[in-house]
Amino acid sequence: MTGGCLCGGVRFEVTEPLVSASWCHCTRCRRRTGSSASPNARIAPGSLRIVSGEELVRCYQPPDGFAKCFCSECGSQLWSRSPDDPDVISIRLGAFDDDPGIRPMWRQFVAYAAPWDPIPDDGLPRHDEGRPR
Numbered sequence: 808m809t810g811g812c813l814c815g816g817v818r819f820e821v822t823e824p825l826v827s828a829s830w831c832h833c834t835r836c837r838r839r840t841g842s843s844a845s846p847n848a849r850i851a852p853g854s855l856r857i858v859s860g861e862e863l864v865r866c867y868q869p870p871d872g873f874a875k876c877f878c879s880e881c882g883s884q885l886w887s888r889s890p891d892d893p894d895v896i897s898i899r900l901g902a903f904d905d906d907p908g909i910r911p912m913w914r915q916f917v918a919y920a921a922p923w924d925p926i927p928d929d930g931l932p933r934h935d936e937g938r939p940r
């Protein structure tokens with residue numbers, strides 16, 4: 808599976824099937840994406856390879872939670888990374904070139920969902936806060 812940013816400077820590939828996918832409605836995801844929610848896929852540890860543009864990737868590390876990594880040239884959101892374990896990475900589904908072969912399985916932080924975008928009645932489990940582990 809391949810993907811990249813809008814300007815094409817950052818290109819990546821994922822060498823193993825994606826592990827899970829979900830919608831995140833938290834306030835941070837709303838702000839960082841400029842949209843109502845962020846669809847992400849968790850990858851198998853060690854399966855992300857940056858093919859080109861590694862020097863363009865910047866990460867914003869909020870005081871708590873995952874670092875948000877993006878292309879510093881075009882601003883495209885690429886993935887988030889655990890501050891505790893750099894192998895724990897979730898890639899934004901929109902960054903993939905083609906069908907990543909997985910569909911969101913749940914919605915989390917729905918207590919913070921944008922009021923202007925009602926959550927669709929898609930049957931997915933909804934978690935007010937983060938999904939319990």
Ligand SMILES: [Zn+2]
Pocket residue numbers: 812813814815816817878879880881882883
């Ligand atoms: Zn870019």
Ligand SMILES: [Zn+2]
Pocket residue numbers: 831832833834835836837845916
């Ligand atoms: Zn979020």
